[in-house]
């Protein structure tokens with residue numbers, strides 16, 4: 146269940162980048178992005194998703210609900 | 220190179236006066252201390268009774284020495300974008316090139332770009348003696364970038380002093396690195412030592428992989444700040460504490476903060492006014508939390524003075540600021556520009572220039588002392604504030620119409636005491652006419668009896684007189700302290716002879732155009 150960063154809200158402050166235990170976060174085109182296949186929600190590493198806890202803008206690091214598994218079955 | 224605009228206001232020759240300089244070479248005697256001993260010094264204007272090794276550290280640092288800030292320049296490089304706490308007076312989303320405020324910068328630099336910028340600026344502005352890393356986030360929330368930059372600068376420009384600003388949360392973890400990096404000044408922003416009060420200023424912190432909120436967050440932050448301060452003092456690193464004065468939240472409490480930081484070895488305490496307006500989009504801006512008035516700020520600074528050195532000359536410059544304090548030349552040194560500009564870093568030229576500046580300082584100290592001896596026999600309870608338009612070097616050398624800020628001095632028979640700056644540039648030039656600008660200025664210096672300028676037009680002159688502020692232009696290009704004291708003496712004479720009636724003036728507004736950074 147990977148997280149994603151809402152690019153329009155990201156200030157590119159880089160706070161989240163070094164915190165990710167899976168090195169899933171990097172800068173792309175002036176904003177930061179999460180590589181979905183690497184994100185583990187920090188489970189097994191920390192109690193809280195680190196990117197969410199450190200981000201200065203609320204609701205910027207969020208669960209990516211556009212993924213197929215979150216879509217209502219047809 | 221044509222892009223180098225360094226000659227302008229900076230390259231003026233220092234007054235050439237060898238003999239006067241000799242006699243004042245030691246900078247002895249504090250300008251405010253003529254009658255009040257060291258307690259009245261504000262932040263140090265001269266060595267006074269400071270131990271020599273500390274004086275050596277602060278003498279050329281514009282932020283630590285009030286006298287130096289007239290003569291030396293500092294720069295900040297914006298290499299530290301991340302922060303580890305949230306302050307209610309900071310909106311980290313907001314970034315605007317028109318806005319000069321700490322914590323907000325238009326460009327982020329890599330450590331390599333930052334070093335290049337330092338060298339370019341040091342070449343163009345030989346009196347640039349201090350490099351600070353203050354943000355735009357928190358220097359210690361970006362330790363790799365911050366310390367890499369310091370390391371590279373120390374190698375390339377060994378005469379530049381390094382300083383670091385932080386909110387203190389990560390400070391205890393980095394003490395050894397700070398000592399190793401040859402950093403000689405650290406500024407910690409401490410707004411409260413009582414977690415109940417801290418909780419009203421900091422909604423959350425991010426600490427050891429967790430987000431803390433409320434009182435827990437404030438308690439951790441306070442403990443870490445005070446612990447870090449103690450550790451640095453033990454290691455002999457000079458520490459300044461910044462506090463933001465927030466009316467009805469921490470204004471009374473800052474007297475306690477002052478005691479606590481003094482007890483832990485802080486060298487200087489800088490109380491800054493909260494600057495808050497709805498358009499900044501900060502929590503305080505949006506919930507209508509106001510900043511203090513000029514009088515409220517001065518009352519608090521006076522209450523803390525005598526307990527320790529207060530710093531009244533902070534202009535709350537932004538994280539990429541370049542220039543003498545109060546003058547921002549950062550637009551000349553954008554990343555594009557610095558990559559094009561030549562680097563001819565030359566220690567000898569810089570040293571020669573700085574020696575001339577030292578002479579200039581010595582001359583102004585002598586001039587003042589000569590004037591003060593005239594007061595030796597006189598005492599009067601009268602104190603007045605005056606505003607001065609200056610471009611630096613301790614001279615009255617700015618036109619009224621060009622001044623973006625005024626320096627305010629308190630005059631009494633014990634001397635001229637610098638008490639702060641008043642910024643008067645309007646938040647946004649569009650839509651404001653000359654009339655509005657003038658009334659902004661008058662509101663900003665409303666507590667002053669007179670305004671000293673190099674030149675002033677007829678229309679603003681008559682408006683000032685109408686507002687009860689005397690425009691004084693006969694001391695153009697002369698020393699500030701000396702001239703204001705001469706004027707004050709004649710003012711006292713007029714009061715004595717009954718020509719003028721001495722009246723207290725009201726309060727003044729602090730310009731609400733800038734925001735305060737987390738560190």
Ligand code: SF4
Nearest residue numbers: 165184186187194196
């Ligand atoms: S939730 Fe954890 S693993 Fe996923 S991107 Fe954020 S920090 Fe990395």
Ligand code: SF4
Nearest residue numbers: 155156158159161200
């Ligand atoms: S912490 Fe938030 S604002 Fe900062 S770079 Fe990461 S996603 Fe963007």
Ligand code: SF4
Nearest residue numbers: 282533534535536544
């Ligand atoms: S923000 Fe304050 S302490 Fe920092 S350089 Fe500017 S005046 Fe000095």
